Amino acid sequence: MSAFEWNELDQKAVDCARVLAADAVQRTGNGHPGSAISLAPMAYTLFQKSLRNDPADPNWLGRDRFILSIGHSSLTLYNQLFLAGYGLELTDLQELRQEGSLTPGHPEYRHTAGVEMTTGPLGQGVASAVGMAMAARRERGLFDPEAPQGESPFDHFIIAVAGEGCLQEGLTSEACSLAGTQKLGNLILIFDENQISIEDDTRIAFSEDVLARFEAYGWDVREVNWRTDDGYQESPEALFSAIEAAKAVTDKPSLIKLSTIIAWPCPTLQNTGVSHGAALGDAEVRALKEVLGFDPDESFVVDPEVLAYTRQNAAKNAAVARKDWDAKFAAWEQAYPERAKLLRRLQSRELPADWEKSLPEFAVGTSIATRAASGKVLTALKDTLPELWGGSADLGGSNNTTMVGEPSFFPPERSSQLFSGNEYGRTIHFGIREHAMAAILNGIQLHGLTRAYGGTFFVFADYMRPAVRLAAIMQVPSIFVWTHDSIGVGEDGPTHQPIEHLWSYRMIPNFDLVRPADANETAAAWAQILRQTERPAGIVLTRQNVPVIDREKYAAATGVAHGAYILAPGTDVLLIATGSEVNIALSAREILETEGISAAVISAPCLSWFKQQPQEYQANVLPPEIRARVSIEAGSTLPWKAIVGDAGQCIGIDHFGESANGAMLFEKYGLTPQAVAMAAKESIAAAQA
Numbered sequence: 177m178s179a180f181e182w183n184e185l186d187q188k189a190v191d192c193a194r195v196l197a198a199d200a201v202q203r204t205g206n207g208h209p210g211s212a213i214s215l216a217p218m219a220y221t222l223f224q225k226s227l228r229n230d231p232a233d234p235n236w237l238g239r240d241r242f243i244l245s246i247g248h249s250s251l252t253l254y255n256q257l258f259l260a261g262y263g264l265e266l267t268d269l270q271e272l273r274q275e276g277s278l279t280p281g282h283p284e285y286r287h288t289a290g291v292e293m294t295t296g297p298l299g300q301g302v303a304s305a306v307g308m309a310m311a312a313r314r315e316r317g318l319f320d321p322e323a324p325q326g327e328s329p330f331d332h333f334i335i336a337v338a339g340e341g342c343l344q345e346g347l348t349s350e351a352c353s354l355a356g357t358q359k360l361g362n363l364i365l366i367f368d369e370n371q372i373s374i375e376d377d378t379r380i381a382f383s384e385d386v387l388a389r390f391e392a393y394g395w396d397v398r399e400v401n402w403r404t405d406d407g408y409q410e411s412p413e414a415l416f417s418a419i420e421a422a423k424a425v426t427d428k429p430s431l432i433k434l435s436t437i438i439a440w441p442c443p444t445l446q447n448t449g450v451s452h453g454a455a456l457g458d459a460e461v462r463a464l465k466e467v468l469g470f471d472p473d474e475s476f477v478v479d480p481e482v483l484a485y486t487r488q489n490a491a492k493n494a495a496v497a498r499k500d501w502d503a504k505f506a507a508w509e510q511a512y513p514e515r516a517k518l519l520r521r522l523q524s525r526e527l528p529a530d531w532e533k534s535l536p537e538f539a540v541g542t543s544i545a546t547r548a549a550s551g552k553v554l555t556a557l558k559d560t561l562p563e564l565w566g567g568s569a570d571l572g573g574s575n576n577t578t579m580v581g582e583p584s585f586f587p588p589e590r591s592s593q594l595f596s597g598n599e600y601g602r603t604i605h606f607g608i609r610e611h612a613m614a615a616i617l618n619g620i621q622l623h624g625l626t627r628a629y630g631g632t633f634f635v636f637a638d639y640m641r642p643a644v645r646l647a648a649i650m651q652v653p654s655i656f657v658w659t660h661d662s663i664g665v666g667e668d669g670p671t672h673q674p675i676e677h678l679w680s681y682r683m684i685p686n687f688d689l690v691r692p693a694d695a696n697e698t699a700a701a702w703a704q705i706l707r708q709t710e711r712p713a714g715i716v717l718t719r720q721n722v723p724v725i726d727r728e729k730y731a732a733a734t735g736v737a738h739g740a741y742i743l744a745p746g747t748d749v750l751l752i753a754t755g756s757e758v759n760i761a762l763s764a765r766e767i768l769e770t771e772g773i774s775a776a777v778i779s780a781p782c783l784s785w786f787k788q789q790p791q792e793y794q795a796n797v798l799p800p801e802i803r804a805r806v807s808i809e810a811g812s813t814l815p816w817k818a819i820v821g822d823a824g825q826c827i828g829i830d831h832f833g834e835s836a837n838g839a840m841l842f843e844k845y846g847l848t849p850q851a852v853a854m855a856a857k858e859s860i861a862a863a864q865a
Contacts, residue, residue, distance in 0.1 A: 180225065180416045185485045189224075190216045190412075191468045192482055193255040198442075198461045199475045200251055200272040200279075207273060207281065210439035210451030211339065212251035213464075215368060218337070218434060221412045223256040224486060226419050228332060228501075230494035231261040231487075234289045237523075238329055238501040241292050241308050241623070243336040245301025246368070247282040248453070252337070253291065254279050259483065260490035262290040266476055285622070285650045293622050294650045297642055299345030302365060303612050305336035306351040307619020307628075309363035309429070310604070314585065315625050317600020318562060319515050320508055325426050329505040333423060335364045340378045343367065343386060347642075350612030352429075356394030357607075359587050359599075361426035364419065370438040376449035387433055396428040401435040408437055441467050522563055522625045525709045532703055534560040538695035540726045546755070547659040547717040549695035551576025553702045554629075558582060558602075561706070566629035566655070567604030569613050574719075575631030575659045578603050604628070610636050614643030614656065621652040627706065631657035633665075634716055635674040637681065647712035648686040655705060656714040661691065661755060662810035662829075663842065664720040669835030678754075678811040681714055682783055688713040690782040692736065693743075693758035694725045697781055700736035704785065707737075720838050722756045730762070730777075739785025740797050746776030749804040749856045752819065754780050757808040757827075757847065764808075764852035775856060776802075803863035806855045810847055823863040825855035 193216040201207035222242060223229070230236045244253045251272070258264040264278060271277035278288045282296035292308075295301040312332060320328040342348050355363055367386060371378050387397045398421065400414050415434060422430035439451035443463045456464070462472035471477065509516045521528065536556045538549060557564055558579045565585070568577040584590075584597025585604050591597060595605065606613040613630040620628040637644070637658055647654040663673045681689045688711055692698040698717065705713045725743070727733060735741025743758065744765055753761040758779045765775040778797060780786060786794065798805075798819070805824040807816035813826035820826060829845055842848065 180413050182412055185482055186220070186224070186412075188479060188482045189259055189486050190220045191470070192478055193220060193259065195465055195468060195470050196255050196258075196269055196476065196478070197251040198456055198464055200269050201455045202458065202461050203270060203475070204273045205455055207251070207455065208248040208453050209251070209456055210372070210445075210453075211246060211249035211368065211370065212255065213442065213451075214370065214436045214438050214440045214446075215249065215252045215337070216255065217410050217412050218366065218368070218415060219252050219256045220259070221415050222335065222419075223260050224489055224493070225412070225416055227335065228497045230498060231290070231490050232494065234262060236498070238332060238498070238505070240333045240335060241305070243292055243301045243305045243308070243334070244283060244295055245299065245305070245336050245338040245342045247295030247301065250279070250281065250283050253283055254288075257288070257290040259486040261487040264288070266478060270476055285652075293618070294646060297646065298341040299347035299351075300615050300618075300643060300646055302336055302338050302342050302348045303351035303615030303643070304619030304622060305334050305363060305365070306355045306360065306612070307616035308334045308623045309355065309360040310358065310585070310616065311620040311623035311626060311628075312362055313360070313599060314565060315623070318626075319512070319519060321600055327504070329501055329508055331362070333362050333364055335366065335419075337366045337368060339368045339370065340382050341373055344382055347611045347615060350609035351616060352390065352395070353393050354607060354609060354612060354616070355429045356390075357586070357590065359394070359427050360429045363429040364422045365429065365431050367431060367433045368436055369433050370436045372438045372447065372449055372452055374449060374453055387431070390431040394428060396422060396425040396430040397433070398422065398430070399433045399435070403435045403437065408440055443467060518562065519625070527706065528560060531557075531560045535699045535703060537699070538724045540724050540728075543721040543723045544695045545718050545721050546692055546695060546698045547574070547576045547719060549698040550657065550702065550715065550717050551578070553699050555580045557702075561627070563626045564629075564706075565602045565604065565626060566617075566631070566657075567606060568631040568657075569606045569610045569636070570608045571632055571659075572603070572605075574633070575657055577629065577631040577657055604630070606630060610639035611643060614640035614647070614654070617654040617656070618643055618647050618650070618652055621647070621654050622650070627653065627655065629655035629657050631659065633660040633672060634658035634677055635660070635672050637674070637677055637714070644681070644687065644712065644714070645684055648684050651686055651710045652712060653709050654712040656712070657717070658714055659717045660719045661716045662718070663833040663845065664718055664756060664810065664838040666719070666838035666841070667835050670832040673833035674811065675829055675832060676812045678716065678809065679815045682815070686711055688782055688784045689716065690714065690785075691716040691755040692781050693753070693755060693779050694722050696724060696727065696733040697736050697779065700733040701781060704737045704782075716755065718756050720756065723759055725759070725762070735779070736781050737785065738789050738793065739782040739787070740778055740780035742776060742797055743779040744777040746774040747802070748774045749806065749860055750776050750778055750798060750802055751806050751808060751852060751856065752778040752780055752798075753808040755809070757810055760847060760849055760852060761808050763849035764856065767849055767853040768856055773856065773860070804856065804859040806852055806859055808847070808852055810842070820859075823859055825859045827852055827855055
């Protein structure tokens with residue numbers, strides 16, 4: 177960017193944004209006007225002076241990313257998208273928070289051009305911005321590691337805006353601690369310190385020295401204080417200078433504390449909790465307009481000269497930035513044709529031809545935990561899919577998320593006796609930060625080119641749920657690896673034995689929960705997960721060994737892609753199982769066969785994939801005429817009743833486990849072939865009654 181300039185039209189544009197924020201919330205009758213009014217100079221400085229972006233091409237590869245973590249202040253972003261020419265028009269601002277509008281209450285990814293992620297749950301934007309910064313560095317390592325800092329077409333910045341609410345969330349602490357450890361010099365966080373939240377003055381709950389906290393994390397910190405001794409004085413130039421100085425710090429992420437007065441210059445509601453989350457009222461909106469020199473009797477009035485200026489300025493800045501970037505990109509493309517070929521594949525979200533041939537096959541007669549099989553799948557894919565990377569929340573050896581032979585992703589001085597790596601490595605060490613891990617994975621996916629996964633014990637998925645849910649809302653293909661999937665965990669006891677978790681995650685829309693039965697189903701599950709580009713998935717894996725199913729005797733594991741399939745045919749009763757319990761069902765089938773009962777075994781690794789199949793396929797797998805059904809799963813049984821029907825039986829666990837040997841617990845709680853066979857006979861009797 178060139179030297180800072182600020183003229184009368186810039187100031188008019190900022191004041192226009194303030195009035196539009198007040199008008200939009202007042203028209204709708206609800207919303208969050210305060211921060212959008214007081215942050216107008218900040219947002220305008222970013223979009224018109226600092227960010228490298230292109231309103232005509234919101235998905236331009238070379239753009240900086242802007243994340244509004246305080247998503248409730250959506251007008252802070254919408255007004256700048258309108259002024260810069262991203263496709264929002266005045267009518268869109270007038271339809272704020274209305275059904276079908278491009279301006280929903282919180283910014284929504286895939287819905288409004290220029291919105292990089294869905295935000296609203298506080299802290300998610302900050303943590304995902306950390307993920308974007310990590311992704312940008314990993315991508316640079318894939319495509320252009322030799323280029324000097326700042327000279328690569330893959331160099332850009334991630335700039336996020338947060339408030340006190342974001343910084344109070346534990347998620348933000350987790351993510352920002354890791355960002356400091358990772359030395360993410362491409363990340364800038366602007367902290368709007370306005371000292372107001374819904375319960376008014378933040379001093380009642382938030383008193384820490386934020387700059388000292390972030391300095392302790394290893395961040396570069398600086399301050400821009402518009403609350404001066406001489407009164408409130410906005411200085412966009414001071415903010416611009418702080419941003420440019422932060423960009424020059426390449427070995428640390430940067431925090432800029434911007435001290436503001438919420439809703440300034442509203443005459444009576446500035447610096448109040450009322451302005452945070454409610455319409456200002458007609459009188460206050462009129463007074464604000466009078467202070468700013470607008471006609472109080474008019475609403476949604478935009479000076480054509482102002483709009484022409486802001487859109488032309490944004491287009492001019494984009495043209496300058498793209499000319500420089502295009503030259504760098506063309507030189508890179510010519511110098512590295514194979515890398516350019518990889519980039520084009522990743523941009524199209526295609527997998528390489530015959531990539532499935534890299535998947536391992538597991539021999540019958542062996543027994544292997546599905547978590548171990550998953551690790552072998554990841555290692556087998558590492559050369560075929562260079563875009564695939566990930567790690568664990570300090571459980572790499574247990575989750576089997578470490579690709580054998582791959583360096584770690586961290587500054588080289590972070591190397592330990594066990595792990596060595598560099599800033600472009602492949603194995604991510606998230607630390608014991610499950611929530612941040614999930615949100616960071618979302619940020620990596622949102623950034624656009626790579627696929628990332630993160631692992632922990634399934635019981636700790638509880639710590640991750642808000643970010644997993646957000647991934648499903650955004651329809652980004654984050655991958656969550658959850659091991660130690662049941663009471664099979666054993667001696668660690670009920671705190672580590674998931675019971676209700678399987679169905680809890682199945683109930684999230686747009687989310688695929690996959691629980692493979694054996695090693696070959698695990699490979700097939702990974703294959704289907706990687707084919708999905710618009711849905712997140714969780715793969716749930718055993719701690720204990722499970723036998724590899726004989727696929728010459730039973731159906732092929734390719735049926736996993738359908739979500740549920742007939743593993744073994746039968747006509748009298750359906751035994752529907754997931755995960756390690758599929759082998760229990762197969763053993764029960766043999767027992768029933770000796771009694772002349774024909775039992776089908778249905779392996780159902782992913783019920784959401786099954787529901788996506790044609791009705792004809794579903795009816796073939798679960799024939800409506802066979803009312804005798806038994807579900808077998810080491811977890812909650814209640815939701816299974818909708819699948820097994822009024823004559824069905826459910827084998828599972830509706831109570832917490834205990835500290836004991838896993839195999840013994842399966843026996844004690846009735847997860848045995850004998851119990852399944854007995855339940856099958858009871859179901860047959862009920863179906864015939």
